[in-house]
Amino acid sequence: MLGLQSKQNPIQNPHTISTAHMGPLRKLRRVIENCCTSGGPATMSPIGVRLSVQDRYVTIDNGILQLTLSKPDGIVTGVQYNGVDNLMEVLNKEDNRGYWDLVWSEPGSNGIFDVIKGTDFRIIAEDDNRVEVSFTRMWDPSLKGTLVPLNIDKRFIVLRGSSGFYTYAIYEHLEGWPDFDIAETRVAFKLRKDKFQYMALADNRQRIMPMPDDRLPGRGQQLAYPEAVLLTNPINPELRDEVDDKYQYSIENKDNKVHGWVSFDPPIGFWQITPSNEFRTGGPVKQNLTSHVGPTTLAIFFSAHYSGADLVPKFRGGEYWKKVFGPVFMYLNSSWIFTDPQLLWEDAKIQMQIEVDSWPYNFPLSEDYPTIEQRGSVTGRLLIRDRHADDDYIYADSAYVGLALPGDTGSWQRECKGYQFWTRADAFGNFTISNVRTGDYNLYAWVPGFIGDYKFDATISITSGCFIDLGDIVYAPPRDGPTLWEIGIPDRSAAEFYVPDPNPNYVNRLYINHPDKFRQYGLWERYAELYPDGDLVYTVGESDYTKDWFFAQVTRKSDDQTSYIPTTWQIRFKLDTVYQNGSYKLRIAIASATYSELQVRFNNLNINPPHFSTGLIGRDNSIARHGIHGLYRLYSIDVKSVWLVEGENTIFLTQSRSTSPFQGIMYDYLRLEGPSGSDANERI
Known part of the structure; x- marks a missing residue:
């Protein structure tokens, strides 16, 4: 166990795991232990969980770690572990270390950032096996306009023999309370920057990270938007001329189960494990932030990232609402020796699987969390x-x-x-x-x-x-007739299309020769470089969508470089016969759109209005935030036979909105279907 203080005790711990899963996981964990040249498994703490309540702090100690929470705020002010007095950033104020927060607004108003601080403290459970504590903040009409109209109950749990702690929260909006929107809610942990400098999100997404100071003027140069910074004079010179951007580390919900940080001195891992997606919004492929420069690790429950206002809950007419977010598990592991961070990561993945297999947990005591x-x-x-x-x-x-x-x-x-x-x-x-x-x-x-x-x-x-x-x-998927031609793969992503190499001046080295090369900064600028004299033309039967279809239909700069102009792509194809008595169908599946309007014209670029228009769609912002998709949209366009001709045909796709470089469309898939009675062998 790398000297890992991490093993769950199935006898002492009410958090039990099925033996079918524990056998192979324990075997793998023993293999990881044997990678150490010295040291051995941590000795399980013989003591139970102890709770100490003082005037301003609550401390929970299980002999492996000590968790300190402010009282009655419920802010994580300290985590003591493996000889380190505090893993949290001691240079930050106490309310800027480990906290729940949200962004809310009254309808039509600007968002308000709120670090959630409790006003009342309660002990929910206290015995040798478990301590669960609660920090609540109740709303009443006198707080209208100053606090989000929610009752919030934040809870923390420490179990006997557990190398970590759990947190969850219950939000409640009572009937008749004011209308409001809530754009984001999450748990954030800010770790010590002098220790945690290696970040891991996946087997192929981990690296030494910049320091937070590297993003400040004098060390970093802000790029096209605030989150993206070019490291011009970083503390670690090996990171010079790289781009740092927290959105480069986003993950889809289905894959967002464990991520975190490693300290080398002493070797410690701090991991955020999410065992279930049931309390997240937007489905399995919704993208959220994870860990990023800070060092910061996040458990995001909902946000407008890669979706826009469509995924902002809006409460109107005094509706009743209650939801439980979590629990999520903050897992700690360590080695007695300096070691490869990959070993701590592998152990964290094992613990993640244990947590997933244990869901739903049997130890949270809120009546709103069903067994x-x-x-x-x-x-x-x-x-x-x-x-x-x-x-x-x-x-x-x-x-x-x-x-x-x-x-x-x-x-x-x-x-x-x-x-x-x-x-x-x-x-x-x-x-x-x-x-x-x-x-x-x-x-x-x-x-x-x-x-x-x-x-x-x-x-x-x-x-x-x-x-x-x-x-x-x-x-029965949408289908009217045989496929005449198709472009792409219908998988709700633009990843199969051509993603260019980044400008060598704006590189994140993690994504060089990486399957997620779309996460590089500034790829939208490569379009005009690849097509300097005209827009993309795709010829069915000759072109290859993996090489000849740019991953995003973006704007381009005007000739005087002072503004942006729309782009029009062409699809050229041949028809040997046009069936005058039948109806053709063009299916366009869109993987993402940002303040865009797609206009479709057949064989006449100048016809106005166009044969089809989506109108203004999308606030996904996936182009700027390095996502290969946002919200999925499918358009099925009736194509009149009089719009087509025997022989050469051209479909013009115009993205007509052009006030910024980040407006554009990512296509998922395009297909032209012939009339139902036409010969399927006519497929091009």
Whole structure:
């Protein structure tokens, strides 16, 4: 265990793990231990959990770590571990170390940043095995306009033999209270910059990071927006001329389970583990921040990043609302010797899997957090019916299947008030969604390789202990006729298209020769360099979308370099025959849009109005924030046969909004379908 003070004791600890999962995990952990040249496994603390309540502080000690919280604020002011008196940034004020926060506003007003400070302290549980404490802040009408109209209960839990601590919170808006919006809420931890300088987010996303001072004038130069800084004179000279930007370290919810920091002296890891996505919003591919320069680690529960206002909960008409966020686990591990940070990362991944397999936990004592016995499950098999792809049903291999609040087809990606429960179907379309909180849901799905969204046609009511078998359900993707041609892969991402190398003056070396090269800064500027004399032209049957279709349709600078102008892309294709009595269909799936308008014209660039327009769409900001997708949009355009000609045809795609370099569209997939009765062999 690298001398890791990390092992959970299944006897002393009410947080128990199934033996089926613990066997291989413990074996792997022993392999990691053997990588150490000295030292050995940590001795399990023989003492129980001890709580000390003083005038201004609450301290919880389990013999492995000591957690200090301000009273009654409930701010993490100190974490003592492995001989270090405080892992939190001691140079910061106490209320700027470890805290819950949110950004809220009254309708039509600017956002207010609020570090949530409790006004009352309670002991929920105190014995040798567990301490759970609560810090509450209650709202009343006298606080209107000064505090978000929510009752907030922040809780912290320390278990016997556990190398870490848990935190969760319950937010409640009572009926009749004022209207408000809440743009973001999260837990933030700011660690000591003199120790934590190595960050890890994934097996292939970890590195030595800049110091926070490197982002200040004199050491860093701000680029096109405040988050992006060119390191001109960093403290670590090896980082000179790199770009630092916190959005380069975003992760999709489905992959955002463990991330954190490593100290080399002494070797310590500080990890944020999120065992479930049920309390996050926007579905499995919603992107959120993780860890970044600070050193800072975040547990973000909802935000408008990569979505805009669509994922900002708006409370109107005095509606009642309550939601539990978390628990999340702050996990600590260590080695008795200087060691490769990869070993601490591997151990953190093992602990992450233990936490995931333990969900839902059996130890939080809030009545608003249901146990496994109080939850239900849904199972079934999803099949696909697309007669132009196969005469038989197709297994929905690797489909995303989930439960979210009732709504329209595809509404789950904008849903931001309730809970969501997602899984991946197996190769045969079989799925099981377990541990679902009671309530009414719709079942939604989408399948990589097929356009559109599926919604089950009945509301599903989950009750305690229920097991609902839906049997075979069938998704018929949008389809009117045979495919004449297609561009891209329908997977809600632009990653398959051409992503250029970055300008060598604006490089993050982590992403050189990396599958996520789209995370490099300034790629939007490469478009005009690649197409200096005209916009992109794609010829069906000759062009290769992996090389010839730029990943984002962005603006370009005007000739005098003082403004930005729209861009128009062309798709050229041949038709041997145009069926005058049939209807063609153009499907355009968009992976992201930012203050954009897509205008589509057929064989006539000057026709006005265009044959089709989306109108103004999107606030995803994925281009500026290095995301390869935002919110998914699908447009199905009826193409009149009189718009087409036998022989050479051209579709003009104009992104007409152009006031900044960050406006643009990322395409997911484009397909032209012929009339239903046309010959499928006409495919180009």
